[in-house]
Amino acid sequence: KPLVFSGVQPTGNLHLGNYLGAIRKFVALQENNDCIYCVVDLHAITAQLVHDDLRGQIRSIAAAFIASGIDPKKHIVFNQSAVPQHAELAWIFNCVARIGWMNRMTQFKDKAGKDRENASLGLLAYPSLMAADILVYRATHVPVGDDQKQHLELARDIAQKFNIDFQEKIRATGTGVDMVVGEEKIHGYFPLVEPLIDGPAPRVMSLRDGTKKMSKSDPSDLSRINLMDDADDIARKIRKAKTDPEGLPGEIEGLKDRPEADNLVGIYAALADRTKADVLAEFGGQQFSVFKPALADLAVHVLSPISGEMRRLLDDTSHIDAILRDGGERARARAGKVMADVFDIVGFLR
Numbered sequence: 001k002p003l004v005f006s007g008v009q010p011t012g013n014l015h016l017g018n019y020l021g022a023i024r025k026f027v028a029l030q031e032n033n034d035c036i037y038c039v040v041d042l043h044a045i046t047a048q049l050v051h052d053d054l055r056g057q058i059r060s061i062a063a064a065f066i067a068s069g070i071d072p073k074k075h076i077v078f079n080q081s082a083v084p085q086h087a088e089l090a091w092i093f094n095c096v097a098r099i100g101w102m103n104r105m106t107q108f109k110d111k112a113g114k115d116r117e118n119a120s121l122g123l124l125a126y127p128s129l130m131a132a133d134i135l136v137y138r139a140t141h142v143p144v145g146d147d148q149k150q151h152l153e154l155a156r157d158i159a160q161k162f163n164i165d166f167q168e169k170i171r172a173t174g175t176g177v178d179m180v181v182g183e184e185k186i187h188g189y190f191p192l193v194e195p196l197i198d199g200p201a202p203r204v205m206s207l208r209d210g211t212k213k214m215s216k217s218d219p220s221d222l223s224r225i226n227l228m229d230d231a232d233d234i235a236r237k238i239r240k241a242k243t244d245p246e247g248l249p250g251e252i253e254g255l256k257d258r259p260e261a262d263n264l265v266g267i268y269a270a271l272a273d274r275t276k277a278d279v280l281a282e283f284g285g286q287q288f289s290v291f292k293p294a295l296a297d298l299a300v301h302v303l304s305p306i307s308g309e310m311r312r313l314l315d316d317t318s319h320i321d322a323i324l325r326d327g328g329e330r331a332r333a334r335a336g337k338v339m340a341d342v343f344d345i346v347g348f349l350r
């Protein structure tokens, strides 16, 4: 049975990339799946140790989940540090994963920059904790933006190595299941996770430069639409978004080598739950002076109810805190069962 897991870091303000690449997909997946959505506060201290208002940031991500339409009663919403099994399994995965695997992660190389010797050990081990987040529930499907693809491949490598290295123990303890991986049938404990990256906006780009991804750390606020931006800010940023002099093409092929146009069409499609082809069928041949106001209206229509509801939820934190407490309790119960199996498989004495 499919089980969906994903996480968002409580660092900086959420932007349209986080919303379209991740949170909007979380909402859609609730319909037909059991889902677990996590505010990954342990990950938040890997790049920067001390934060001004970490608690406020954690609540703000949880509020964004709820305001976007995630149902915390039917599904689980919690913060990572409330479930110690994440860190516990991450330690075991630190012993499964190889240093070479971690050194190859492009996000580590980007975040560590030139002075790699001085990056925290946590930043290097980050993907191992991420694999533990998912696999401590034996989750099978992970909705994320395109930038997390390499981390999910690593989670598959870790699961695979664990399954192979411990295969005798997994059989002996009767904890495993038969699974099909590609063509091959294996008996393993951890599933090989499937990334869910598709959709019209898997990688939302900066509004100032269509070759850079929209990110929390871009110094220009004009490069991104924040979830908390008001209608005027949204309209202004879209009006100022970089474009080329041509109008919109009638077909997808016409977006080739036009990263800024492609980005805006992808954003429109994702916000409207339509395909890019469908959007071009409507706007093909039009100038950006027509398309941009339509995009701004749509973005305001989708985002302003969410930011309004977030403000309301954050006004009195007791509601969000109760949701996180309840989610944490249910998550601990599920993670505890998996860790009991893992202790048996590894051979720790309880």
Ligand code: TYM
Pocket: 005, 006, 007, 008, 009, 010, 017, 018, 019, 020, 021, 022, 040, 043, 129, 130, 131, 133, 134, 142, 143, 144, 145, 146, 147, 148, 151, 201, 202, 203, 204, 205, 213, 214, 215
């Ligand atoms: P984070 O907090 O950086 O981002 C949260 C989600 O937003 C997506 N995203 C984007 N999608 C499209 N376009 C963009 N410009 C864009 N920017 C960000 C990210 O892909 C992500 O889905 N490592 C993760 C958090 C994490 C996690 C996990 C995710 C920790 N454990 C387990 C899944 C499963 C991260 O830093 O996301």
